[in-house]
Amino acid sequence: MSDTIARPADTVRTLPRVPPPMAMLAELTHRCPLACPYCSNPIALTQAKEELSTEEWTGVFAQAADLGVLHLHLSGGEPAARRDLVELTQAASSLGLYTNLITSGVGLTEARMNSLADAGLDHIQLSIQGVSPESADRIGGYKGGYERKMAVAGWAADAAIPLTLNAVCHRQNMGEIDEMIELAIRLKARRIEVATVQFHGWAERNKQVLMPTREQVERATRAVAEAREKYQGILVIDYVPADYYSKYPKACMGGWGRVGLNVTPSGRVLPCHAAETIPSLSFENVREKSLSSIWYEGDAFNAYRGEDWMPELCRSCERKKVDFGGCRCQAMALAGDASATDPVCIRSPLRDRLTLEVEQLSAPSVVAMNYRGRA
Numbered sequence: 001m002s003d004t005i006a007r008p009a010d011t012v013r014t015l016p017r018v019p020p021p022m023a024m025l026a027e028l029t030h031r032c033p034l035a036c037p038y039c040s041n042p043i044a045l046t047q048a049k050e051e052l053s054t055e056e057w058t059g060v061f062a063q064a065a066d067l068g069v070l071h072l073h074l075s076g077g078e079p080a081a082r083r084d085l086v087e088l089t090q091a092a093s094s095l096g097l098y099t100n101l102i103t104s105g106v107g108l109t110e111a112r113m114n115s116l117a118d119a120g121l122d123h124i125q126l127s128i129q130g131v132s133p134e135s136a137d138r139i140g141g142y143k144g145g146y147e148r149k150m151a152v153a154g155w156a157a158d159a160a161i162p163l164t165l166n167a168v169c170h171r172q173n174m175g176e177i178d179e180m181i182e183l184a185i186r187l188k189a190r191r192i193e194v195a196t197v198q199f200h201g202w203a204e205r206n207k208q209v210l211m212p213t214r215e216q217v218e219r220a221t222r223a224v225a226e227a228r229e230k231y232q233g234i235l236v237i238d239y240v241p242a243d244y245y246s247k248y249p250k251a252c253m254g255g256w257g258r259v260g261l262n263v264t265p266s267g268r269v270l271p272c273h274a275a276e277t278i279p280s281l282s283f284e285n286v287r288e289k290s291l292s293s294i295w296y297e298g299d300a301f302n303a304y305r306g307e308d309w310m311p312e313l314c315r316s317c318e319r320k321k322v323d324f325g326g327c328r329c330q331a332m333a334l335a336g337d338a339s340a341t342d343p344v345c346i347r348s349p350l351r352d353r354l355t356l357e358v359e360q361l362s363a364p365s366v367v368a369m370n371y372r373g374r375a
């Protein structure tokens with residue numbers, strides 16, 4: 001681990017009870033050439049002039065490695081919009097972090113891919129919006145995006161960088177799941193993540209065009225089960241089903257402040273990607289405090305750790321160590337109270353209202369997609 005990078009004076013070395021984070025999502029920039037209607041980034045994007053510099057990011061990576069982080073996800077926006085992406089990858093890799101680039105592919109070239117491989121990039125996650133130029137470019141709002149993604153997958157294979165395809169699924173593309181899985185096979189991906197849309201950030205504005213129907217979700221679940229059997233040992237298929245059609249919520253983020261943290265383009269440290277939607281929380285910045293102090297002592301991280309914050313319904317429930325009461329941001333969005341039982345839970349008093357709302361939102365409509373504005 002590099003000893004040439006200065007650590008903040010308030011670095012907390014050890015604290016009992018809370019384990020160190022395993023993963024860090026570094027949102028290098030909010031800039032992005034695509035305009036996906038399902039984008040979960042906040043409505044107000046961070047401007048380029050507010051972004052952490054190369055030196056600041058490198059310092060954050062060093063603190064993360066000291067803290068115990070093993071996996072570093074380089075994300076955005078589109079991380080390739082950062083001119084220093086290769087330099088940042090190299091810095092992270094030299095600190096012993098496993099580096100994963102989460103990208104739309106736009107902004108990468110063959111030469112840049114080779115430089116990333118030389119810099120030690122361990123893995124690449126490439127988003128796909130559809131299985132043809134028509135559907136992918138329509139959903140991503142970027143002409144030529146599909147062709148670029150196909151090229152990027154080829155360059156990744158040539159550079160021997162393991163590839164995962166990321167497919168966010170919603171009403172507009174859920175009928176393409178079989179073909180998305182076939183595409184992953186053709187592109188020699190080792191894994192595909194089929195994740196049902198979540199309505200955070202910009203996506204919230206597109207609920208009416210993106211909410212899948214119950215039939216679509218059931219069909220998608222069957223398609224994934226069949227493909228898992230067919231491609232056992234060849235392709236790993238991760239599936240995040242639509243929780244608004246499930247009985248219980250997901251263990252969001254593996255539990256609040258338990259497994260990982262996010263750093264925004266301007267250095268705010270969040271327990272999860274959407275945490276800024278909870279108005280009662282305030283978030284500290286790596287420009288002012290050490291990562292370890294924020295992780296162990298930060299009010300936002302401690303707000304929903306453990307069980308004391310839980311409503312009685314969850315505190316007395318046998319599933320509280322399975323799903324940790326669900327998603328705090330979803331509770332905020334649907335119940336207006338981040339400390340409520342996630343309304344997706346069948347035991348929540350708000351579940352019936354949510355079911356009705358989902359039925360209405362998934363009904364056929366003529367509403368057009370509202371594309372993400374560009375930063």
Ligand code: SF4
Pocket residue numbers: 032033034035036038039040041076077078104127372
């Ligand atoms: S617009 Fe699309 S590609 Fe860009 S950050 Fe949002 S979801 Fe990702």
Ligand code: SF4
Pocket residue numbers: 248249313314315317318319320321323324325326341342345346347348
């Ligand atoms: S009551 Fe709370 S802990 Fe129990 S299943 Fe529902 S959300 Fe999970």
